[in-house]
Amino acid sequence: MAARIIIDGLIISGGYALLAVGFSLIFGVARIINLAHTAFYALSAYLIFNFATSLGLNIVLSIIVSILIVIIIGVFSYKLVIDPVRQHETTVFIITIALAIIIQEALLMKYGGNLRLVPAVMSGYVMILGVKVLYQQLLTFGVVLVILLGTWLLLMKTRLGVAIRATAQDREVANLMGINVSRIGMITMAISVGLAAIAGALVAPLFVLSPGMWMHPLVMVLAVVVLGGLGSIKGSLLGALILGFAETLVVFLAPSGAFLKGSIALTIMLIVILVRPSGLFGVSFEEER
Numbered sequence: 352m353a354a355r356i357i358i359d360g361l362i363i364s365g366g367y368a369l370l371a372v373g374f375s376l377i378f379g380v381a382r383i384i385n386l387a388h389t390a391f392y393a394l395s396a397y398l399i400f401n402f403a404t405s406l407g408l409n410i411v412l413s414i415i416v417s418i419l420i421v422i423i424i425g426v427f428s429y430k431l432v433i434d435p436v437r438q439h440e441t442t443v444f445i446i447t448i449a450l451a452i453i454i455q456e457a458l459l460m461k462y463g464g465n466l467r468l469v470p471a472v473m474s475g476y477v478m479i480l481g482v483k484v485l486y487q488q489l490l491t492f493g494v495v496l497v498i499l500l501g502t503w504l505l506l507m508k509t510r511l512g513v514a515i516r517a518t519a520q521d522r523e524v525a526n527l528m529g530i531n532v533s534r535i536g537m538i539t540m541a542i543s544v545g546l547a548a549i550a551g552a553l554v555a556p557l558f559v560l561s562p563g564m565w566m567h568p569l570v571m572v573l574a575v576v577v578l579g580g581l582g583s584i585k586g587s588l589l590g591a592l593i594l595g596f597a598e599t600l601v602v603f604l605a606p607s608g609a610f611l612k613g614s615i616a617l618t619i620m621l622i623v624i625l626v627r628p629s630g631l632f633g634v635s636f637e638e639e640r
Contacts, residue, residue: 373547375582382440387454401461502542578594
């Protein structure tokens with residue numbers, strides 16, 4: 352059982368980590384709490400289902416095309432409806448949750464409320480410590496590691512990463528240094544939505560799809576970023592591991608654990624926040640002037 356818990360915990364934590372890092376990025380750069388973030392994750396999964404099942408495209412091609420489409424939709428959404436009201440936090444809340452519901456209703460109209468399945472990229476399994484592990488699960492974990500490493504290298508080792516970090520630290524100073532903060536915001540939104548779309552692509556073959564599949568991940572991602580500290584990338588990673596494994600342990604060890612997993616994870620978040628209000632790696636942002 353221990354091996355099963357570790358494997359499932361790593362898979363769930365990896366998905367939360369991709370979503371949480373993207374969420375933290377756009378918050379850090381544009382101070383946007385994007386409540387539509389996981390709706391893009393659901394949209395990606397459904398587009399893959401549409402291309403692979405309804406249109407008969409190769410599954411890998413379906414994934415690539417779907418991720419690109421979701422990134423384009425995310426960038427247009429940011430430019431047209433989010434960026435113009437970015438400084439009004441309450442309005443951003445309303446717009447992003449409305450955008451998530453619009454995506455959900457569009458998926459419901461197109462595909463109905465029935466559960467859907469996406470074909471796996473890799474079939475078969477291997478035995479690890481006496482536990483059957485799907486090749487698709489190994490692929491998912493490997494891709495998560497590569498994407499997270501690539502994101503870290505982008506942020507820490509490239510000029511674009513320096514511009515993103517400078518903008519996150521202080522938009523006004525970054526603008527005075529010649530950085531186009533508006534363009535950086537749009538690029539960061541593309542990266543953020545891209546991470547959500549990749550997360551959707553990775554979990555699509557492992558779980559059933561439903562139009563409301565974005566809601567639970569949104570709650571968990573909010574818990575992860577608050578637990579780790581808003582705007583902290585390493586905090587998001589650690590928070591994803593903590594809550595991902597907490598959720599997995601509850602499912603395996605507690606009676607009716609599938610119904611309790613969300614509440615237990617949120618309870619852990621509340622306990623940490625009561626002890627450390629800024630989160631595990633909370634960062635303080637300079638107030639907008």
